Amino acid sequence: MNRPRRALIVGCGIAAPVLAVALRRVGIAATIAEADPQPRDDAGVFLALAPNGLNVLKTLGMLEPVHGAGFPLAGMAFFNERGRRIGSIDFGDQQRLYGVESVVIRRGDLLRALRQSAVRQGVTIEFGRTLIDLDDAGAQVTAHFADGSQAQADLLIGCDGIRSRTRRLVFPEAPVPAYTGLVGRGGFVRATDIPPTGGFMHMTYGRQTFFGHITAPDGTIWWFDTVAQAQVPDRRPARTVDSRALLDAHRGEPAPISTILSAVSQPVDHIPIFDMPSLPAWHRGRVCLLGDAAHATSPHAGQGASMAMEDSVVLASCLGRADDTSAGFASYEGRRRERVEYLVREARRNGAQKFPGPVGKAVRDLLMPLFLRLGARALRATYGWRMDFEGDAWAG
Ligand SMILES: Cc1cc2nc3c(=O)[nH]c(=O)nc-3n(C[C@H](O)[C@H](O)[C@H](O)COP(=O)(O)OP(=O)(O)OC[C@H]3O[C@@H](n4cnc5c(N)ncnc54)[C@H](O)[C@@H]3O)c2cc1C
Known part of the structure; x- marks a missing residue:
């Protein structure tokens, strides 16, 4: 060749x-x-x-x-299922270390x-x-x-x-x-009563879930969650979940989560997470x-x-x-x-x-x-x- x-x-x-x-x-x-x-x-x-x-x-x-x-x-802040902040990573030094900042x-x-x-x-x-x-x-x-x-x-x-x-x-x-046993969902909502996250991604370890959210500069809340599901969800027809099912999955979790999920107006995709074996x-x-x-x-x-x-x-x-x-x-x-x-x-x-x-x-x-x-x-x-x-x- x-x-x-x-x-x-x-x-x-x-x-x-x-x-x-x-x-x-x-x-x-x-x-x-x-x-x-x-x-x-x-x-x-x-x-x-x-x-x-x-x-x-x-x-x-x-x-x-x-x-x-x-x-x-700006970084990531981690919370437990009671809403207590348990740690954070600040990306403030990325520009100095790498010449660019995460986006x-x-x-x-x-x-x-x-x-x-x-x-x-x-x-x-x-x-x-x-x-x-x-x-x-x-x-x-x-x-x-x-x-x-x-x-x-x-x-x-x-x-x-x-x-x-x-x-x-x-x-x-x-x-x-290979199916990882986890599914992901996510979206964008307007919810004015959520405290701004100051450029940090807030990640909450819920009882059965993992939930992330960040306030964008225009005030929109960008959110995602991960839930464990042993059986791979059907791919056809495409699976979606609505606000009520999301709220059910996150019942009893710290306040911002239910406020954000209550604002979800359209069903969101329920995405099974796969990775590739070598x-x-x-x-x-x-x-x-x-x-x-x-x-x-x-x-x-x-x-x-x-x-x-x-x-x-x-x-x-x-x-x-x-x-x-x-x-x-x-x-x-x-x-x-x-x-x-x-x-x-x-x-x-x-x-x-x-x-x-x-x-x-x-x-x-x-x-x-x-x-x-x-x-x-x-x-x-x-x-x-x-x-x-x-x-x-x-x-x-
Ligand atoms: C829920 C989720 C969240 C993620 N979050 C992050 C994140 O925060 N940060 C990060 O770095 N990565 C993230 N990833 C991973 C990231 O999305 C992928 O690694 C990335 O998209 C890989 O890029 P790619 O171009 O290889 O494949 P893709 O982006 O999947 O592109 C493949 C393209 O090929 C086209 N195609 C497929 N079959 C054919 C065909 N037969 N002929 C012609 N075209 C075809 C498709 O239409 C598509 O446009 C996430 C993934 C998922 C599932």
């Missing part, structure tokens, strides 16, 4: 626009093929983006629109900001193109789409998320996503996986989007240096696997720790400040990850 010049990226979620811009820096032109007929900028709830992901955007000239659409996350942003606004930024930098995005098959036998890889069209490229990167069709086509033997390989022939397609993580470490962004610059760097595609893919997988699989495990562990038994709760309430101090050290290794573009190559 020779040095690649043209890439086809399947899926236009969080990873694809970042990857396409990173590839252009090493002379690889990328086209993105997205299944949705048009952008779904109202889909999903919100994300917290960590400094390591934001530094990738900064180096690619994609940070400003993301900053413009979101707002800074909270609606998923749709993030997708729009990344997409528009990529298009401004010359990336082509085609909607309504659902990958259904691949042919990697000839001099190029050919993608077949549901509308009967085809596209050819020197390499194809599956950024098509946790249910990746690319993964199933290239690795039919690969494990399937895959035997991330690439085969001219095809490679990136982001959730390769290593989807549950959201409890707030790192899924940042991992996809880190992947993007590492893959671009590896392809830019390698003599051929296959060596570039191998180098990318070798450099990424340990870090991302560690974070997938950490996120699983964090999720499970949201629901301790009575002894676990007492220990948690007592030792939370210590846990947070120890955790802050581990966060530095995660948040401090950097890779810059120097001269005409990725440094690192």
Whole structure:
């Protein structure tokens, strides 16, 4: 295989626009093929983006629109089921430590900001193109789409998320996503009688639930919860819950929670949380996986989007240096696997720790400040990850 010049990226979620811009820096032109007929900028709830992901955007000239659409996350404050504050992490030193500050942003606004930024930098995005098959036998890889069209490229990167069709086509033997036993919900409400959180995400360990909320600069309350549910909820028809069911789940929990949930006016999605078991390989022939397609993580470490962004610059760097595609893919997988699989495990562990038994709760309430101090050290290794573009190559 020779040095690649043209890439086809399947899926236009969080990873694809970042990857396409990173590839252009090493002379690889990328086209993105997205299944949705048009952008779904109202889909999903919100994300917290960590400094390591934001530094990738900064180096690619994609940070400003993301900053413009979101707002800074000042830290996290933790409360127990009686509403007592048991600890907090202040992000006030992030600018000094990492050169950027964590951001909270609606998923749709993030997708729009990344997409528009990529298009401004010359990336082509085609909607309504659902990958259904691949042919990697000839001099190029050919993608077949549901509308009967085809596209050819020197390499194809599956950024098509946790249910990746690319993964199933290239690795039919690969494990399937694993249910974590948790479901998540979330949304946005106007509730004027909630004390502002001062830029902090307030996280409450309820009796059977975990609840987070933050006041946005416009006064809206952005909230999410996590509940344990042993059986994976039906995916079809899409499950939703209304305000009454949410209030039932959080009965007896501290005051702001019921006030926020009483203000929920529309049913919200009930999202089963899955992650990906370790895959035997991330690439085969001219095809490679990136982001959730390769290593989807549950959201409890707030790192899924940042991992996809880190992947993007590492893959671009590896392809830019390698003599051929296959060596570039191998180098990318070798450099990424340990870090991302560690974070997938950490996120699983964090999720499970949201629901301790009575002894676990007492220990948690007592030792939370210590846990947070120890955790802050581990966060530095995660948040401090950097890779810059120097001269005409990725440094690192
Ligand atoms: C409830 C929840 C909360 C989360 N919160 C956070 C958070 O706070 N911080 C954080 O960093 N991460 C968070 N994450 C994780 C984060 O959302 C993912 O890691 C991230 O979206 C991965 O990006 P991606 O581009 O790999 O996949 P996706 O964003 O899922 O994009 C995949 C794209 O591929 C398209 N596609 C699928 N199949 C095909 C096909 N056959 N042909 C063409 N296109 C196709 C899809 O339509 C989609 O646009 C959260 C995840 C969940 C579920």
